[in-house]
Every structure is written in C-alpha cells, then in structure tokens.
Amino acid sequence: MQVNVTVNGTVFTREVEPRLLLIHFLRDELGLTGSHWGCDTSNCGACVVWLDDVPVKSCTVLTAMADGRRVRTVEDLDRGGQLDPVQQGFAECHGLQCGFCTPGMMMTARWLLDHNPDPSAEQVREAISGQVCRCTGYENIVRSVLWAAKHEGGGT
Amino acid sequence: MQVPAHFEYEKAASVSHALLLLARYGQDARILAGGHSLIPMMKLRLAQPEALVDINGLTDELRYLRVSGGELRIGALVTHAQLLESELVGQHFAILHDAEQVIADPIVRNWGTIGGSLCQADPSEDLSAAFAALKGSMVVQGRDGSRVVPAREFHTGPYETVVAPGELLTEIRLPIRTGAAGARHGSAYVKVARRVGDWPVGAAGAAIWLSGDTIADAGIGLAAVGARNFAAAPAEEFLRGAPASTQSLRRAGQLAAEHCQPVPDQRGPADYKRHLASELTVRALVTAMRRARTPAAGRP
Missing domain, CATH: 3.10.20.30 (Beta-grasp domain)
Incomplete structure (x- = not known):
C-alpha cells in the first residue's frame, strides 16, 4: 500500500x-x-x-x-546545529551512558517540557515510567530533564 | 525481529464503512484501534487476522466524552490518556482516574483506546473491573442496528466478548446515579502490580452510595483474581442497607475473596491473589466511602 x-x-x-x-x-x-x-x-x-x-x-x-x-x-530536536535544551541537559548531566534509551527518553522529555515547563522530579519520573534504562541511569536522566527545564526558563 | 504475519489492511471512512468492511472479510477480520493490545498479539501470532479494519480516523464518530440521558458516554476510540485528563470523568467517577493512573504507562496510554482494551478482554484488564463496579453498559453496533449490553455480560470468557464477527463496540455508558435526596457517591480503584505498566497481580474497584450512615448501594469490581463477570455480587448484596462502618467494609472484602477463583501464575500464587481480593476490596471501599463523605474535598 x-x-x-x-x-x-x-x-x-x-x-x-x-x-x-x-x-x-x-x-x-x-x-x-x-x-x-x-x-x-x-x-x-x-x-x-x-x-x-x-x-x-x-x-x-x-x-x-x-x-x-x-x-x-x-533527528528533529536540534535547530540548525543548536542542540535542544533537552539534548544539552543530557550532555551536561551525564544523562546517557550506553545511549540506547536516550532518543526515546529525550522525545518524551521534550513533550513533557512542552506541556509542563516546570515539572517536579516526581513528574519527570512519571513521564518516563514506561521507558527502561538498562544502565539504570535514571537519576541522571531526571537531572538532565530538570536541567533543561531550568535553562529554558521554566524551571525553578 | 517480531513482525505480524501478512494481512489485508483497510482504512474505515465511517462506522458504517467499518461495518461493511467487517462483513466483507467475515470472522477473520479484526478492528484496529490504538493497536497496543492487538499488534503485540499479532507479533506473537496469538492473533493472526486476515484483515485489519483501521478505525483510527473515526474520531468524529467514536472519540467523545459527554453526559447524556443521565449517563457518562465514552466513545470507544477515547484514549486512556483522554480518560485520565478529563475533568468531566473525574468529577463523576474518581475510580476511572485512579485506574487510568496505573494502566500501562503514559506513552502507551497516548494511543491505547478504551474500546480496544475492553475488546481485548484480558481477565486482568482494569477498566473491565471499574465498569463492572459502576454497573455500566456497552453499545455494540452491527449492520442491522445496535444493542446495549450490561458491562457484567460483556465478557463471555478470557479474551472473549459478546461482540460478534461483523460487530463493533462503539460506546461505554456509565449511569450517573445521584439516587435519593441526600445520597452521596464516592468511588475508588486500587491495584497491586509488580512494576509500572504491568497487569495487576490483583485489583479492586468500588463505588458506594451513602444515605446518611447507611450504605444505600455499592458496586465492586475485581480484576485478575478470577471474579465472575469482574464483579463481587455477594459482597454488594451484603453491603446494600448495611451500616456505613469499617466492619461492614471488612466483611464485604471477605465475601468478595470467597467468591473469587484466582489462578496461580508468574504474578503470584492463588492464596496471595485471594488475599489481595479481600484487602484491595476493603481499601477501595474505604477510599470510596471517604470520598462520598467529603465530596467537596475532591480527590486526595
């Protein structure tokens, strides 16, 4: 078809x-x-x-x-070579280890921040609760998303 | 790599077109809604339909939440996320928001549909228990018209429903019963699962109507514990007219568990599931009763 x-x-x-x-x-x-x-x-x-x-x-x-x-x-997250704040957050806070879960985590994080610019750590955990990091690097992933929120002006 | 076997794909342009397509392909056709139950089953060859009729485009006809005729009416194509986000739903039935928070995960809830979950008819499916507790009904449409089936008669067995080949589940109806003057309503859902997104080891939903210090009526739904029709009718009968006390609710929990026939599996042994049936029924009833008594406080 x-x-x-x-x-x-x-x-x-x-x-x-x-x-x-x-x-x-x-x-x-x-x-x-x-x-x-x-x-x-x-x-x-x-x-x-x-x-x-x-x-x-x-x-x-x-x-x-x-x-x-x-x-x-x-592939659509960056803008003309400028990384999305979510991508910057993952770089700054060591949000990826092996990197396998990273694209999915970042797409969910981008969506979360578009709808809730100032999420709590608990809300970030809830948002990514259907995704698995086999390196178990959840702490850093949550930090990365919160970093992005802060640097987009939404976070406190 | 897990890929479904070959099938014919048809995109329905309307409900009547979907019914026409179902008639054309006969009993080997399946409806494709969110696909989050069907596609995994097709990958595993647990389902191998010859044709899929995709109804995702039928949002005008099948995706709505509205109150009509004293009922909350849920279009079959409403997603789990939409049910969870709806203030209208939360205002009438806190049990549905409780349940949706623990159904699958946030990403799956974005595309998984209410109608799809019901038609999958997994014996552990949460909304089946919630709708049983609320004594809802389902509208099933065929080419010759539609029929209304009580929620407690919708399932005919594990993975089987009354929806016949050529028919389509179009709507779920939940009665909004204010009851006699002064009657107050509350509802709740409690689930024990091994991890986020998993099916329940056991789960219970409760709806309660209070008249003063008496339980005017109660509905109890159970998932994954081998409850007949996802309900606990003997416990409901006991509660009708009983004093609104913790003692009544504990007895109802015992009765609910006694009438379950849990099957041991990788999620737990039968005794544990029976224990959950009792304990979770009590917890759901306690929360439902608290909400009935403090409606203005909203959900805790």
Missing part, C-alpha cells in the same frame, strides 16, 4: 507492506536510525517518537496507521 507520512516536516511517499512497523519504516526505509529498536514489546520505550504530536512507542504502530499523519523523531 502507498503511504504519505510527514517525518520531521518532510512528506515521504513510499510503497510499504501493511505489516511494516513504524520503527522499521523510520530506520530502514528513511535511514533515520536515531530512534532505536529495542524490546519489540512496547515495554522499553527506546523507539519513542511523536505521532501527531504525542509520544508513541513506534514498535507498536503500523506505518499504515501513520499514513497522513506527522511523525517527529530525535
């Missing part, structure tokens, strides 16, 4: 099998390998992207379901 998916502002028209999962469409068809393919069971959240402006686990969405919709991936 033919799909038209707007990814990071660009419309892509592709012929795909209906069973192609969105994560594989992004990585294999479009070469956007920033989003990671992890547990394949919608548990780990390494594959989180935005679909029509809300975070979703892209291993559990058919590309067909994204037809006519907008997708935003980690």
Whole structure:
C-alpha cells in the first residue's frame, strides 16, 4: 500500500507492506536510525517518537496507521546545529551512558517540557515510567530533564 | 525481529464503512484501534487476522466524552490518556482516574483506546473491573442496528466478548446515579502490580452510595483474581442497607475473596491473589466511602 507520512516536516511517499512497523519504516526505509529498536514489546520505550504530536512507542504502530499523519523523531530536536535544551541537559548531566534509551527518553522529555515547563522530579519520573534504562541511569536522566527545564526558563 | 504475519489492511471512512468492511472479510477480520493490545498479539501470532479494519480516523464518530440521558458516554476510540485528563470523568467517577493512573504507562496510554482494551478482554484488564463496579453498559453496533449490553455480560470468557464477527463496540455508558435526596457517591480503584505498566497481580474497584450512615448501594469490581463477570455480587448484596462502618467494609472484602477463583501464575500464587481480593476490596471501599463523605474535598 502507498503511504504519505510527514517525518520531521518532510512528506515521504513510499510503497510499504501493511505489516511494516513504524520503527522499521523510520530506520530502514528513511535511514533515520536515531530512534532505536529495542524490546519489540512496547515495554522499553527506546523507539519513542511523536505521532501527531504525542509520544508513541513506534514498535507498536503500523506505518499504515501513520499514513497522513506527522511523525517527529530525535533527528528533529536540534535547530540548525543548536542542540535542544533537552539534548544539552543530557550532555551536561551525564544523562546517557550506553545511549540506547536516550532518543526515546529525550522525545518524551521534550513533550513533557512542552506541556509542563516546570515539572517536579516526581513528574519527570512519571513521564518516563514506561521507558527502561538498562544502565539504570535514571537519576541522571531526571537531572538532565530538570536541567533543561531550568535553562529554558521554566524551571525553578 | 517480531513482525505480524501478512494481512489485508483497510482504512474505515465511517462506522458504517467499518461495518461493511467487517462483513466483507467475515470472522477473520479484526478492528484496529490504538493497536497496543492487538499488534503485540499479532507479533506473537496469538492473533493472526486476515484483515485489519483501521478505525483510527473515526474520531468524529467514536472519540467523545459527554453526559447524556443521565449517563457518562465514552466513545470507544477515547484514549486512556483522554480518560485520565478529563475533568468531566473525574468529577463523576474518581475510580476511572485512579485506574487510568496505573494502566500501562503514559506513552502507551497516548494511543491505547478504551474500546480496544475492553475488546481485548484480558481477565486482568482494569477498566473491565471499574465498569463492572459502576454497573455500566456497552453499545455494540452491527449492520442491522445496535444493542446495549450490561458491562457484567460483556465478557463471555478470557479474551472473549459478546461482540460478534461483523460487530463493533462503539460506546461505554456509565449511569450517573445521584439516587435519593441526600445520597452521596464516592468511588475508588486500587491495584497491586509488580512494576509500572504491568497487569495487576490483583485489583479492586468500588463505588458506594451513602444515605446518611447507611450504605444505600455499592458496586465492586475485581480484576485478575478470577471474579465472575469482574464483579463481587455477594459482597454488594451484603453491603446494600448495611451500616456505613469499617466492619461492614471488612466483611464485604471477605465475601468478595470467597467468591473469587484466582489462578496461580508468574504474578503470584492463588492464596496471595485471594488475599489481595479481600484487602484491595476493603481499601477501595474505604477510599470510596471517604470520598462520598467529603465530596467537596475532591480527590486526595
């Protein structure tokens, strides 16, 4: 079937099998390998992207379901080489160790801060509760998100 | 790599179109809503439909929350996140916000739908217990019209519902019962899970209506503990007309547990689940009663 998916502002028209999962469409068809393919069971959240402006686990969405919709991936976070505050926060606070969960964590963090510019540590933990860091680096991830909130002017 | 087997994909343009497509493909077709139950099952070949009818575009017809005819009406395509965020829902049924906070995780709740969760019909599904406690009903539509099925008759067994091939669950209805003058209502949901996002080891929901110091009526829903129709009817019967005391609620918990038939699995042994059925019923009832007595205080 033919799909038209707007990814990071660009419309892509592709012929795909209906069973192609969105994560594989992004990585294999479009070469956007920033989003990671992890547990394949919608548990780990390494594959989180935005679909029509809300975070979703892209291993559990058919590309067909994204037809006519907008997708935003980690590749779209920076602006003209200027890192997003969330990315800066992860760099400043050592928010990544092996880096595998990082793209999903950052997409969720960006969404959280867009909707709650001054979250508590508890709210950050709740937001990322469906995502797994196998390095168990949660403390630093929470610090990174709070750093971003502070430096965007929302944090206190 | 886990990928679903081949299937035909159809995008429904309306509810009537969806029903037409379901009729065309027969019993091997499945409705695709959020997909967060169905797609994992298809990856594991626990489900292998020949055709999927995608209803995600039917937001005008199936995604709404409104009060009508003395009922809260929930369109089947409402997401878990929308139910959790809705002030209208929280104002009438705190139990639904309690439950939604512990259903899956925030990301899954963004796309998972209420109708999809019900039609998956997992015996551990939280909303099935909540809707049983609230004595709601489901609207099931076919090409020849729709029918209304009580929540407690919706499930016919594990992973089975009354929704027949060619039919579609379109709406959930929850009666807003203010009852006799002075009757006060409260509700709550309590769940024990091993970790965030997991199915419950055991869970209980309670709805209570107080008339002075007497329990005018009560609804109790149970998930994952082998309760018939996700409900605890004998405990409800005991509570009707009983004094609004801790002692009454404790006895109701015992009765609820006695009528459960929990199955041991990796989440826990039967005895522990039976213990949870009792204890969580009591906790849900206690919170529901406190909320009934202090409606102005809102949710704690």
